[in-house]
Amino acid sequence: VIGKLPKRPWTMRSTRRTFLAAVAAVAAGAAGIYAARSAHLVAGSEPRPLRIPPLLDARKQGQAIALSVQAGTTEFFPGRESETLGYNGAYLGPTIRMHRGDDVQLSVANSLREATTVHWHGLVVPGELDGGPHQLIGPGATWRPVLPVRQSAATLFYHSHVHGETARQVYLGLAGVLIVGDDAEAALNLPSEYGIDDIPLVLQDRQFEAGRLVLPSGMMTLMEGRRGDTLLVNGTPNAFARVPARRIRLRLVNGSNARFYHLSFDDGRTFQWIASEGGLLEAPVELRALTLAPGQRAEILVDFSTGGSATLETARDSNLPMVGMMGRLRGSLAPERQPVLAFDAGVPGEPPIPIPARLAVREHANPAQAVRRRRFVLGMGMEGMAGGGMMGRGMMGGGMGMATINGRAFDMARIDERVRLGDTEIWEVSGEMMAHPFHVHGVHFEVLSRAGARPDVLDQGLKDTVVVQEPVELLVRFTQPAVNAPFMYHCHILEHEDNGMMGQFATD
Ligand code: C2O
Ligand code: CU
Ligand code: CU
DSSP: OOOOOOSOTTSSOOOHHHHHHHHHHHHHHIIIIIIOOGGGTSTTOSOEEOOOOOEEEGGGGTTEEEEEEEEEEEEEETTEEEEEEEESSSSBOOEEEEETTOEEEEEEEEOSSSOBOOEEETOOOOGGGSOSTTSOBOTTOEEOOEEEOOSOSEEEEEEOOOTTTHHHHHHHTOEEEEEEEOHHHHTTTOOOOBTTTEEEEEEEEEEEETTEEEOOOSHHHHHHOOOOSEEEETTEETEEEEOOSSEEEEEEEEOOSSOOEEEEETTOOOEEEEEETTEEEEEEEEESOEEEOTTOEEEEEEEOTTOOEEEEEEEOOOOOOOOHHHHHHHHHHSOSEEEEEEEEOOSOOOOOOOOOSOOOOOOOOOGGGOOEEEEEEEEOSOTTOOSSSSOOHHHHSTTOOSOEETTBOOOTTOOOEEEOTTOEEEEEEEESSSOEEEEETTOOEEEEEETTBOOOGGGOSOBSEEEESSOEEEEEEOOSOOSSSOEEEEESSHHHHHTTOEEEEEEO
């Protein structure tokens, strides 16, 4: 089955040698990705205090936020320096806080020797302010958008979005948390002492060798996305957090390139899910486990009023393209459970104040208002392929990329869809080979159905990123102009996105 490769299967080097090496690495992949657990072998793998990113509150800074995109070195493990990227620091960025109704002046200075962008994932603003691939900031340049914040309180995510470089730049550190607040949310008296009982948690998996960050490459990383054996929370491996003995709010952000988390506590405790990507749910939902795909966020309340400790864990991520036996083998080699973050709440505190039964009042868009239906298939070039293996038509035929939407790889110069500003539409989205987090810029949407039936519990609320494999129907309303620059829709497995699983739409 191994033959001549098309010119740019995934835009990266595609010699027969790399490809064979990648295949060989599949068998050895277990050793490379999962079994080695290198981070646990280096000195300094003892528990380390969770890093809390500094808070930049726009209201306390005269509505002006300055970000500097920079290269630096980070000691994830003591005495082992890694070369990383960050905003106002060496890895990741500050937490930015904005308030509904405000106009916030950003200045983003790029001190890298390469171009970057900063995309405000989940912020609903016009196309030219979105920070997608069309708002390139060249080396030495500064981008100064004024962001009109007109949406409800929510936990958002900002990150690099340079087409073809997003996965690498984010992996090396170009991401951060963006919090929108509003008066209605403030009136609920939810935990909101930043870093104390209101804690942002950026979850990432990264690969280390001898304690130094490495950037996995090769065909497998292109297919399944970059994975790593070490979990970082806000850049901290083996993290623990001391928290007050009361109810705390966690703002979970999946900042991984490809990994899905299936989160729960080691003692089986329940927690209250209070906000999805678009902001507060109408009412809290009691859960024992929560799945978070790349790009997704969730706010949860966890009761620590009885003190003591508990560890947030994740179950194995088995979302690998099922490439015959090899995929299953790789999946089964991942550890079944991994600790994410250990909490210590000390001695019992006061009984927690009750959680409001109503969190938000929201108008639901009516599916009957939808003026048209569009279908999107997130493709991996595998349709019609016999016998497994990754040498499907996409790989072998006509030089087409494997990562596509509706059979086409992303093209900066092509507008794929035109929508009318103000319209409501139904988007029916499905994915090949594995689950894909489908993300749309410039909108929040609701999930109407999944696999022809009712949506999952975790599909509720306003969203900007949804897991698809079986078809989902999304009700999307277009409220932001994409006239001066288009909006993207794409898979949030960043390697899929970089390699073509992305499209763009403009508004008329
Ligand atoms: Cu979080 Cu288009 O990205
Ligand atoms: Cu986005
Ligand atoms: Cu994908």
